[in-house]
Amino acid sequence: MTQNLESYAEIVGNDVVRHLRQLADHLTGIKVVHVNSTRYGGGVAEILARLVPLKRELGIDASWEVIEGDKDFYDVTKKFHNGLQGNRVVIPETQLGKYEEINAENADRLRDKLKEADVVVIHDPQPAPLLRLVGDHKGKWIWRCHIDISRPHRPVWKYLRNYVSVYNASIWSLSWFAQNLPHPQYIIPPSIDPLSEKNRQLKKSEIEKAFELSGVDRERPVVVQVSRFDRFKDPIGVIQAYRLAKTFMPLQLILAGGEAADDPEGDLVLKEVRNTAEDDPDVHILNLPPDSHVEINSLQRIADIILQKSIREGFGLTVTEGMWKGKPVIGGDTGGITLQVIDHHTGFLVHTPEGAAMRMRYLLTHDTILKRMGKKARTFVLENFLLTRHLREYLTLMVALVKGMDERIEL
Helix, strand or coil: CCCCHHHHHHHHCHHHHHHHHHHHCCCCCCEEEEEECCCCCCHHHHHHHHHHHHHHHCCCEEEEEECCCCHHHHHHHHHHHHHHCCCCCCCCHHHHHHHHHHHHHHHHHHHHHHHHCCEEEEECCCCCCHHHHHCCCCCEEEEEECCCCCCCCHHHHHHHHHHHCCCCEEEECCHHHCCCCCCCEEECCCCECCCCCCCCCCCHHHHHHHHHHHCCCCCCCEEEEECCCCHHHCHHHHHHHHHHHHCCCCCEEEEEECCCCCCCCHHHHHHHHHHHHCCCCCEEEEECCCCCHHHHHHHHHHCCEEEECCCCCCCCHHHHHHHHCCCCEEEECCCCHHHHCCECCCEEEECCHHHHHHHHHHHHCCHHHHHHHHHHHHHHHHHHCEHHHHHHHHHHHHHHHHHCCCCCCCC
16 A cells, blocks of 8 residues: 555655646546566566555556466566576577467456556566557557666567567666667656655664564674575675675675566575575575565665675666665666666765675775765655656656657646
């Protein structure tokens, strides 16, 4: 459940909420359907869980559908994900056939709802074929890409482009992710909800539980990375960085993650992480349930530094979350992390475990700078990456598409 819109005014100001209502007045009663591949796990599901109810509160008939698939389907869509983020992958025709077959089944199941919608937003590669499969339809269709597709493996993109090129528009998190497509393309970075369980202010007793959950002690510094157990998040590199930094100072590491229903590689990567940790008592690996929002909130709040040492990253909402808690972030110099971590101001951008270790050591020996960066980080999120900004940009885009205005929007 989201909070009432007026609750956000206490954080972002009354003018922001009035602006949202003004935009939504032009969309009252329209049907909007979002479709993705999982109800839990990962940033897309978290955003939709907060965004869709707010649209309803504004008078929009918004809903959220999730496609259904089996392990074979998610195996091939994981290959799509890896290939679009630059890995060389081979996808046999039989797997492509499975991808198309599952999408055809979902098109049959969702056809009536999608055909009657005024706006349909399809998220990421998993349900991309739905537009071609649904057939005649009433509204405008948008493909929303959340991943770093700046340097895709070309055969994978060529195949997927056949499906997404027929959309009325596409949305990207960063301008350099966008690809050559024959329709308008929009830049809308993701966001966090400051009132959600993962980001709200916690009571002291709730924060205290993080020490019990993780097993860290209060006397030594703690660095935390929260993310799915995915090779693109480089959890092995995080452990290497921690070990390098620990040779200079006492240090503890928390790697907290969980599973996404559409990611079949999570268990394998988790095993690799545990093997790399080698029973180090100061490496605390937490495989959390998908609803562990307060727990993640508390872990980020006891951290001295937040890490997100990804080697590819569509955006990195865990970066945003950490910055919102007033923590400097050491992040990989890639994708959406570079939009958030302003080097030497809200944190540091790094390329290697050695670089991450050096920055950890620097911040943990310069407390004044650490606190100043954390304060800047929170302000930067307040001004750029909260849910109200995200909602405003979605509403603006829908007004443009539904009202058929090409160059300007008149309110």
